[in-house]
Amino acid sequence: MDARVWTTLTGETLAEDAVEVTGPESVLPGIFRVEEAATSSIAAATLAAGELLRVRGIEPGRVSVDTRHAAASFHSEQYIRVDGEPVPFSAPLSGDYRANDGWVRLHCTYPRHVAAVCWGLGVPATRAAFEKVVAAKSKYEVESAVIGAGGAAAVMRSREEWLAHKQGQASSALPIAEIRPLGPSEPRRLFESDRPMGGVRVLELTHVIAGPVAGRVLAAHGATVLHVGSANLPTVPPLAVDTGMGKRSAYVDLESEAGRARLRKLIARADVVLQGFRPGSLVAKGFSPETLAELHPGIVVADLSAYGWEGPWARRRGFDSLVQMASGIADEGGKAAGLDVPGPLPVQALDHATGWLTAAAIMTALRRAMTEGGSWHVRTSLAGTGQWLDSLGRKEPGPAGFDGTEWLEDVGSQLGRLTRVRMPGVLPGANPQWTEATHVPGSDPASWNNTGV
Structure with a gap:
């Protein structure tokens, strides 16, 4: 560990x-x-x-x-x-697209993200249309247009490019987790x-x-x-x-x-x-x-x-695959595999x-x-x-x-x-376990008991 x-x-x-x-x-x-x-x-x-x-x-x-x-x-x-x-489940429009100077990933899992790509790039919602318009633009043009339309996208950057970027510098300076006080109160029981x-x-x-x-x-x-x-x-x-x-x-x-x-x-x-x-x-x-x-x-x-x-992207939408693209992980993964494509984890x-x-x-x-x-x-x-x-x-x-x-x-x-x-991690004093399985989404009352109060 x-x-x-x-x-x-x-x-x-x-x-x-x-x-x-x-x-x-x-x-x-x-x-x-x-x-x-x-x-x-x-x-x-x-x-x-x-x-x-x-x-x-x-x-x-x-x-x-x-x-x-x-x-x-x-x-x-x-x-x-x-x-x-x-x-x-299917998200056929999500994926890595080749621009005229590199790669950009479009996140199209949700309908609103698809709509943002269509609006930002001025294309219908088909993969062929996405590929054609992205190929004619620079990767940064595509990223900017999609983000500006309220969507989610990320250019594939190298590790060096990420660390030279203001957001890369801000993200790299943060701890893996921060725990800070919000206000006083008596110790909890x-x-x-x-x-x-x-x-x-x-x-x-x-x-x-x-x-x-x-x-x-x-x-x-x-x-x-x-x-x-x-x-x-x-x-x-x-x-x-x-x-x-x-x-x-x-x-x-x-x-x-x-x-x-x-x-x-x-x-x-x-x-x-x-x-x-x-x-x-x-x-x-x-x-x-x-x-x-x-x-x-x-x-x-x-x-x-x-x-x-912290940083200029602190309020930006993002997902695992996009962060891998932006931060150099996908770039290094592709190069390590000897491929001219993104190499995700x-x-x-x-x-x-x-x-x-x-x-x-x-x-x-x-x-x-x-x-x-x-x-x-x-x-x-x-x-x-x-x-x-x-x-x-x-x-x-x-x-x-x-x-x-x-x-x-x-x-x-x-x-x-x-x-x-199964739940991983052994804790002899009280091994972790789920007492019930997944419920139908939205099937329970919005309360701390089953009465709706």
Whole structure:
């Protein structure tokens, strides 16, 4: 495990025997040390859960993580099955496009992103039309036009170009996770429980992968997690099924005053608010971290972003694949493979690692709220995680076609029989586990109980 993660999160030195890592060093293709990032982020979250157990008077025991199980967990959305069948989803217009001077990636998972590309480039929504217009422009023209239209895109930059860019410099200067005080309050007391997060209420306002993975980890350690989405927003079905483990799911329309009033009621009784929407989106609706701390002193607020909370791109939309393109990861991966195309990581490691690191930071902040008091603000970013992954160095690529089926299990759910990756990370004092499987999206009341109150 990379001990720097634990020191950054807690300010504490990690004991040499605190974590046992099993399995081979390299199990995935590619030169980046994704396995080490996976193992270290999972270990950090499991250790943080163990420290909460210790505060409760329970000896956590020695944490252990297997590199193969960690790799499977970082690929969990690819293994999810309902009644033995993959969960269908298609985003045919997302991808890497060759401009007249290099590569640019267009993110077209959601209809609004497709519309932004069409508006920004003045083309119909077909791949042939996208390819033709991109090929006639410079990569920076394409990126600027799509971003200006409210879409999501990223030019493939080298590592050197990224570090020379103002956003690259800003992102590289940020810690892998930041935990800062929001305001004073008396030390918290948690409900009695034999699980690290037992009795802790987590309000999750997230989408895609990183944020939902963080909520999924907290649920596995005993938290009551309520995921709040909107019936008016599209979802990515495989991701929603995969990351919904252990959570209840409700819809609230935050565009309405009634919906915002409902959210304020939920926040007033929440211990943690976890949000991963575009930076500034919730603040514009009246839900800044400082406001949340006023609604519930002692709360932990966690914000995830793509490019970090400083720099000219701090409010820019971003996704794992785009950050890989912008920060030099895709460029180096392609060159290492001897190809003149982007070479992405073998899994969406920035998303998954950021999710686990966010969960670790939340549990560390809760420990501070219990021992020191105060409200706390957690901030993480995909770009910060990418910078950390880069700092781990390079490795010899593992074999192609990694098989993680050893770590799968079948469970019943509202959706049918689910096949999923088991929760990784061994914590002898209270092993993580989900007490229920994914719910139908929006099927639960927007309340902390099942009565709707």
